Amino acid sequence: MVNRLMTSDVQDDARGEISRLRVLHVLDSSGLGGAQRVAMTLVEWLRDLGVDTAVVAPDGAILDGAGDLRQFPSKGRPGFGEISAAIDAFRPTVLHAHQRREALVAGIAGRMRGIPTVEHAHTVLPGHRHRGLSFRSRRIYAVSPDVARMVVDDYRASAERVRVIPNIGAVPVATEAPGPSYRLVLPDVPWEILGIGRMTEQKNPLRFVSVVARLNRIRPVHARWIGEGPLLSPARRLAAVLGAPVDFVGRSVQIAEELDGVDALLMTSEWEGLPLAALEAYARGRVVFATESSRVPAPEALRARYIVDDGTTDEDFARRIADTLSVADGVASDSVAVHADAARRADLDGLFAPILADYRDLSSRGRV
Structure with missing residues (x-):
């Protein structure tokens, strides 16, 4: 899969960079909701590439089939102590949070250790509470243009930090449409x-x-x-x-x-x-x-x-x-x-390549 993401003259260097990446994903839940399935699709794609990946999250159904994925279970939504302990044990080069609260807590824990945080924005929120504490991460991955507009216009995040990464890649597409019944x-x-x-x-x-x-x-x-x-x-x-x-x-x-x-x-x-x-x-x-x-x-x-x-x-x-x-x-x-x-x-490589590029860029900059 690496071969599809980059030209041959940089493949060896890229493989080396990828092998040095360590990404810790922070999930609010391990249920079967859309945000969790998107997160786990990204996790599996990264693991297929050879990126060392781990998850801190409550125990739940979506992690049951995760095989040998390294997991740091939390009691309910991960707190500061649990995220910090997972960081110290796994020593990631990047933190990737999958909800607004988790991004705030992970961002604080990561900054204390010089580790950059990125986050997914999964939903157009009905209100604009906690504006000053929201969407402060180095990169923000919005699942649609509407979510991106909310992050920039309503929460005042700088547009250069926002990428639109649609959810469609998390969905396996039937070879043929079954047709109406x-x-x-x-x-x-x-x-x-x-x-x-x-x-x-x-x-x-x-x-x-x-x-x-x-x-x-x-x-x-x-x-x-x-x-x-x-x-x-x-x-x-x-x-x-x-x-x-x-x-x-x-x-x-x-x-x-x-x-x-x-x-x-x-x-x-x-x-x-x-x-x-x-x-x-x-x-x-x-x-x-x-x-x-x-x-x-x-x-x-x-x-x-x-x-x-x-x-x-x-x-x-x-x-x-x-x-x-x-x-x-x-x-x-x-x-x-x-x-x-x-x-x-439905093209995982095309969708997730910008995220991988951000991981590599942020990891190469050293401490934040």
Whole structure:
């Protein structure tokens, strides 16, 4: 893989530099969320290159299959003492944090030891609190142009420190789009709708339930929500009150298989960065209906059919879904379009090469 990243006349020097890199990633969680999956995709890519890599994070599902990756478990979100101990034990040349709080703490611990910190910005945040303490790292990797604009315009980070590194590289793309299912041409067979995410205010599962209930009044549907969280019980109660046919199935690591079995992904998020669930749906050739705040990167020609303004009523949202899915040929064409767009953008080497270049540059400068 190194050969694809650089010309032959510098390969030997580059291999030597890469072998001297030591990168410690700091994660807020080891769950199966989008930010964690992006982080672990980067970790595995670096390890394939020969970069010595370790992770400090709480124990969790995403680390279960990490093999011999060096791990420094924390009790909950990593604190200053735990990050400091991991730094002293691993002796990294660069720290890479994956949430705003972790970047602040890692930045302090790293500066005390002369180690540069970079960070990922995964989300467009709903408020601008703690502006003076946010996004102070040497490099900031925004997962979308919207996140980059927030970091620069709202948090006053200098633009030269910000790089846009889309999430799409974290998603394996199906060789061929599965295509729409038989359900779209059989009026009495329920459509299958999927929701994915931690059940919190951000993902707004209560609106998902409400939209599904109204869609079910137009024609038969069945929905599933993958994920857990504090709004699980309220969502179940609301589904019972509205008669919404939603199964709450908890966690799943078989996201591709789940998407292959449905007709559409439905996102009702209040805020996002570049949602991995939508990218995964596109990678499987599945269409995505979403609120504007879900930040779904729909091809421009499809936005009018699949993206609604945040102020759209649940009734109108449900009608939009019904009208669109009722045209099976149109859905088939749109499925091909989103799959082709995902395949075009899924290039790990091209996406992560700027991060590797920053690691090499910052590591070569010595103490900060």
